[in-house]
Amino acid sequence: MTAASDAVAWVLLIPICAAAVLAALPGYRLTAALNVVASLGTFLAALSLFIIARPQPGQYLLVDDLNIVFIVLNTFVGFTTSVFSASYIAHEIETGRLTPGYLRFYHAMYQVMMFGMNLAFVSNNIGLMWVAVEIATLTTVLMVGIYRTHAALEAAWKYFILGSVGIALALFGTILVYMAARPVVGEGQDAMVWTVLIGRAATFDPALLNVAFIFLLFGYGTKVGLAPLHAWLPDAHAEGPTPISAVLSGLLLNVALYAVLRFKILLAANPEAISPGPLMVTMGLTSLLFAAFMLYRRRDIKRLFAYSSIEHMGIIVFAFGMGGPLANFAGLLHMVMHSLTKSGIFYAVGHIAQVKGTQQIANIRGLTETHPALGWGLAVGVVAIAGLPPLGIFMSEFLIVSSTFARQPLLAVLLVFGLLLAFGALMLRLTNVAFGEPRGSTAPADASYMPMFAHFALVLTAGIYLPGPLVVWFQHVANVLG
């Protein structure tokens, strides 16, 4: 074992061992602290992958330029969310919404979910990747339903059924990819190993590959939350605990997106297969426009930001669908910025909903007066997510729009229309929630502001100045994406 394969092993082992320990330990202060420590350890292990030499891709595991970005982002947000979660659940225990027994379950599931997501990123085997995505889905389903209210159970059930269908379609696509690879690569394990597939994709049967990609796009696309397969997403975000909403939006959608990207690269490597671009552009644009319209009628604050996630995933899929170095670069940047901003917003929203005792937008007013830190934090987050300068999302959206204008002006018009529409809706809601006559409880919030402001500081920094090495790295990954 070299140091590098050790690091990969740690990324997987820490969460799974932590899950086993957390399931057994009583006492929420201890387990919450342990949850934070385990998440930090995973993050550090992931970070070390940057420094040490990569392991050789094996039958099952792989670290390359593409997935390292996802892993580091995933473990970082996983870590900050665990910090937020510690203060969030303390309040939930006080109000009695969660019992200690459920809390043990919650922490164990949190780590299993991190394990599933990390495994999906590092797997070099398309079958293993599918299993990992299924693990991550199952655990989030269980956590969405953890409050066991009518609404939470309904949300969990809907997520379960739609997620299962998506995952079933993705498996069919995976089988088809194997069928396409088998005549070329030969039977057995090799025909599912990513690094083998990509090397010989040019000689695969293009017709079979096309059909496979359609299934994979719709299957994993369900989990990305692309319209018209998004129906589970708003409910799951609104009814589960807020830390879960944060990881759903910030991380789990990325996992499914990563799977789609992997297969897009595979398809692009075959000259005779259809181009995956137009399909992705269409689905992305549909999601963006649909979500932008839906934003106007939201009355529940978590649902509002869930629709905003659909909107942004639409933008990201659109960017990757356009392809080319610039659009891919912008798509990657947008994905990172969206993960950071959206989870930051959910940290704020979680505390706001706890203080006010409601998620109804109509009952939340004048936050900047009663809770300045939360109110202004939310304001910064919404300004960022709406795409105003000088924050990071402005830059990535600007890049996407300008690169689209250069190639497909008509699509760019639609894109800008969708962006402005969403911008209007978000600003309208922000003025209601953050300013005006205070309404609802004014009790001081017992919140941890660190994770939220850390995220927003990163987004702001990225908007003003992107470090050179990072730009070079992203450009390189953008070229890999083709």
Next chain:
Amino acid sequence: MPNLAFDIAHLLAGGLVLISFMMLYQDRLYALLNIFALHALVLALSVAWQAYVQNAPHLYVTAVIALVFKAIIIPVALHRIIKQLGIHRDIETAVGIGPTMLAGMGLVALSMVLMLRVTGAADPLAREDLAFALSVVLLGLLVMVTRRNAVSQVVGFMSLENGLVLAATGAKGMPLVVEISVAFSILIAFIVIGVFLFRIRERFDTVDIGALDEFRGERR
């Protein structure tokens, strides 16, 4: 002999599609469960036959899982859940039987045309298997969208999953088939336990998914 091997595989896979059709017109939950048990039984036979023909002993594991878990344990468990929770035994359909059957035929035709066209290069056994498997998957989806009861949606999902196992075993030499079928069994067990633990009947007074919409936050 190769022709006989092909014919039997063909017969069993075709039988699965036929049984999927039978699910479409059931209007009683118990009957639907019985049909599902039959579906799983035929799947087990089909997988066992593939294991024999391909000389792949690990596939027997998948066959045994299909037989024990899906043909016996799950239907029996669901029977008991229906009885204990006092779930309505009629199946409420969102679309009438006639249109559903027509849609089913359309889907089967679609999957035949699609799969047989794109798999021209593959060997005939795998081709036919894949075409039948896609039909079973699509019919399972159809059951899920045309039924309103939670239990019949679960049955629809399980028949869909049977189609996937058929496809995976038909793809000769595919690795991880056993692991995937185990993973799916766990998923299904979760669903069934979920139906029971969540006590959908007690929580919602009905397993009609349509009624659950009332609890959405948007309508408060």
